[in-house]
Amino acid sequence: MHILRQIYRIALRECGIIIKNPIYWFCMVLFPIFIIWFFTSMMQAGVPTDMPVGVVDLDNTTTTRAMIRRLDAFQTTKVAATYDNVNQARKAIQENKIYAFLYIPRGTTTGLATASQPKISFYYSNVTLVAGSMLYRDLKTVAALGSAAVGQQKLAAVGKTGNEIRTFLQPIALDLHMIGNPWANYNVYLTTAMVPGLLMLFVFLMTPYSIGTELKFKRSREWMAMADNRTWVALLGKLLPQLMLFLTIFYAFEFYIYYVLEFPHPGGIFPILLLGLLAVTSAQGFGIFAFGLMPSLRMSMSVCSLWAMISFSTSGATYPAFAMSPFLEGVAQLFPLRHYYMIYQIGIFNGFPLADAWFNIAALVCFSLLPLFTLWNIKRSMLLYVYIP
Amino acid sequence: MEKHSLLQKIVNGLKDMCYIWAKEMRSTVTDEGVLIFFILVPIAYPLLYSWIYNNEVVRDVPVAIVDQSHSQTSRRFIRAFDASPETKTAYFCDNIDEARDLVAKQVVRGVLYFPSDFSHKLNRGEQAHIGVYCDMSLMLTYKAIYQTAQSVATDINAGIQIARSTNYTDRDEELTTQPLDVEEVPLFNTTGGYGNAIIPGVLILILQQTLLLGIGLAAGTARENNRYRELIPISKHYVGVFRIVFGKALCYFMVFALMAAYLTRCVPHFFRFTTMAGGPELVALLTPFLLAVIFFGMALSALVRYRENVMLLVVFTSLPLLFMTGISWPQTNMPAIWQYVASVFPSTFGVRGFLRLSSMGGNLHDIRPELIALWIQAALYFFATCAVYRFQINHTRQQAFDRLDMLKRKAVEAKSNRNIKE
Numbered sequence: 001m002h003i004l005r006q007i008y009r010i011a012l013r014e015c016g017i018i019i020k021n022p023i024y025w026f027c028m029v030l031f032p033i034f035i036i037w038f039f040t041s042m043m044q045a046g047v048p049t050d051m052p053v054g055v056v057d058l059d060n061t062t063t064t065r066a067m068i069r070r071l072d073a074f075q076t077t078k079v080a081a082t083y084d085n086v087n088q089a090r091k092a093i094q095e096n097k098i099y100a101f102l103y104i105p106r107g108t109t110t111g112l113a114t115a116s117q118p119k120i121s122f123y124y125s126n127v128t129l130v131a132g133s134m135l136y137r138d139l140k141t142v143a144a145l146g147s148a149a150v151g152q153q154k155l156a157a158v159g160k161t162g163n164e165i166r167t168f169l170q171p172i173a174l175d176l177h178m179i180g181n182p183w184a185n186y187n188v189y190l191t192t193a194m195v196p197g198l199l200m201l202f203v204f205l206m207t208p209y210s211i212g213t214e215l216k217f218k219r220s221r222e223w224m225a226m227a228d229n230r231t232w233v234a235l236l237g238k239l240l241p242q243l244m245l246f247l248t249i250f251y252a253f254e255f256y257i258y259y260v261l262e263f264p265h266p267g268g269i270f271p272i273l274l275l276g277l278l279a280v281t282s283a284q285g286f287g288i289f290a291f292g293l294m295p296s297l298r299m300s301m302s303v304c305s306l307w308a309m310i311s312f313s314t315s316g317a318t319y320p321a322f323a324m325s326p327f328l329e330g331v332a333q334l335f336p337l338r339h340y341y342m343i344y345q346i347g348i349f350n351g352f353p354l355a356d357a358w359f360n361i362a363a364l365v366c367f368s369l370l371p372l373f374t375l376w377n378i379k380r381s382m383l384l385y386v387y388i389p
Numbered sequence: 390m391e392k393h394s395l396l397q398k399i400v401n402g403l404k405d406m407c408y409i410w411a412k413e414m415r416s417t418v419t420d421e422g423v424l425i426f427f428i429l430v431p432i433a434y435p436l437l438y439s440w441i442y443n444n445e446v447v448r449d450v451p452v453a454i455v456d457q458s459h460s461q462t463s464r465r466f467i468r469a470f471d472a473s474p475e476t477k478t479a480y481f482c483d484n485i486d487e488a489r490d491l492v493a494k495q496v497v498r499g500v501l502y503f504p505s506d507f508s509h510k511l512n513r514g515e516q517a518h519i520g521v522y523c524d525m526s527l528m529l530t531y532k533a534i535y536q537t538a539q540s541v542a543t544d545i546n547a548g549i550q551i552a553r554s555t556n557y558t559d560r561d562e563e564l565t566t567q568p569l570d571v572e573e574v575p576l577f578n579t580t581g582g583y584g585n586a587i588i589p590g591v592l593i594l595i596l597q598q599t600l601l602l603g604i605g606l607a608a609g610t611a612r613e614n615n616r617y618r619e620l621i622p623i624s625k626h627y628v629g630v631f632r633i634v635f636g637k638a639l640c641y642f643m644v645f646a647l648m649a650a651y652l653t654r655c656v657p658h659f660f661r662f663t664t665m666a667g668g669p670e671l672v673a674l675l676t677p678f679l680l681a682v683i684f685f686g687m688a689l690s691a692l693v694r695y696r697e698n699v700m701l702l703v704v705f706t707s708l709p710l711l712f713m714t715g716i717s718w719p720q721t722n723m724p725a726i727w728q729y730v731a732s733v734f735p736s737t738f739g740v741r742g743f744l745r746l747s748s749m750g751g752n753l754h755d756i757r758p759e760l761i762a763l764w765i766q767a768a769l770y771f772f773a774t775c776a777v778y779r780f781q782i783n784h785t786r787q788q789a790f791d792r793l794d795m796l797k798r799k800a801v802e803a804k805s806n807r808n809i810k811e
Contacts, residue, residue: 317526
């Protein structure tokens, strides 16, 4: 009971600090809201549409123009300009005007009519990977349709039915099932990993910051005294208000994406709530641990920020972990965001039972418990150290 | 005799500038925090990122096969699918539920499903279907599975078409399957590599963020070490705006000219990333970029009260800034508001320019809009920095005079008190 009262008093004191220091407001409320708004509005369209593509049409017949119109009609592609030759079009890519261009040489239509297999070319740039791969897909379809149109006319001429023609042109068809994200929506794909990573970055930074500033502003002894020099009581009281605040933001974010923007979440509410809690506690745990290892405000914050930034890559949310070097695949397990991402995609996005993510859940629990190893050092530093700028 | 000639003023200014430069240089090495962000992070971080993305492409994505057809065609499909570089058939399952479990356990990334009537339909001359199930939590694996399945299907389809038509020559067969030949030419980043796409942006962004962090930390330290929490110390060397701004900027520029050379020339070379940019072009792009970042950082650094706050303000912006360059989500599809916000930051134009020079082999003419934007930014932020420093100097002076007045007043008071007592 006494301890509870101590925790309560330290928590009240922490609330006072949070309210008074504007940096807390910025990093715990304003910046996170900005981040959530930024990512969800940046990729609001979900799939990039109408990306500019050029055309070099030296043939310029009804057939080639029909092909260009067909290309233009695709959702992803917009035929933005025509060029006189390949060099000009290539230059346009280098000048950032278009992402790709279609080259139709002279004699294409005649070649089709005389069955001499004319060749058209599609040049695309993979420098913007998303644009490159999406436009490539459109090209593939247009090319297939172009070939098919010829075959279709021939077969129709000998009296085949529509069904027969379709079967002849494509004896084996693929039924593609894009499970969970049938639109290949980039907002669903990226926001769900990037925004939590940034929210966790704020937790990563604010935790050592709030502990370290006790030293810096010479309040550490007073703080420890309020807990009778019991470090865990002091930390619990201090971090409880922060946990509440971060959790509110995290849950607000999850509510916004899953229930307002309606991102797929077949896993349901329980994994969402559990993951939010684990994300914040594991990041706090890591922050305390880092400060305990290096009880210097600057060093622990540097380490936390570097760790958090690397975790966007090691999480394997964009470039898969199994494609990295095996050593890095192992190292990736040391980043809470990696486990966050795994639990998210197993439990929420795909709706598999959480038991399949037991390892990752256990890992996040371990991260939350990490401070136990460095409590003694935090106590030592709070009572003995003085802040060196 | 005091000399007030213009020449003397300039000489004094240059001397002070050099003094400030030397002092700033010293603190780069002696201040642990600045050392980390000016030297260690720019050296080590790019190596780490490059290492992560150095495999470039995804190979051998594991896929589970549910073959209920057990026919010659389905087995041929599976063999070809396994043989292609991007995918491998990792498991054979009896039914789709079993395969789903494997996806849940993360051992496979997708499922190929051949229904039991697959070969019946083919042989009856109907369209046969193969189910391709992709785990959409990773776009790269989805792409690998789908594209491989598609190309294998196209290949097998061509064989079936040839068998079904009455051709006499090989040329006939070619024409049956592909009356119109299409050549796909990936023009830049030809492997479609992830590292080649993302690393150039990361490198330039690391330059900007470490510079901002370092400048902010240095400013924070200067303030904290100052007795009155002022950015500019009271010293005979710190009397003019230009000597302070130029002295500091020169130091940052020298350190980061080296770092920029290392990041744009050495790091891509170590990891064999595409680099098509020549030295002179890089100098032409990176000079305005570094100047813009330095003055941007110096103008903002006046806001820094405590050194650690810089990290809270700068670190999280890295990811939004990377997105604003259009490296991930295409620039043409960015909402207008973010296009405008993006134009405030040097990294936006720096990354775009660098990508086009280095990854696309463009020349300076191709990146003219970016160069102009960077020079405008450099000029604007330079004047902003001067204004900020002018304000700071006046502020410092005002404070000093106030303190002096207060001391004088106190002295007078003390004197009068003593007089009264006597």
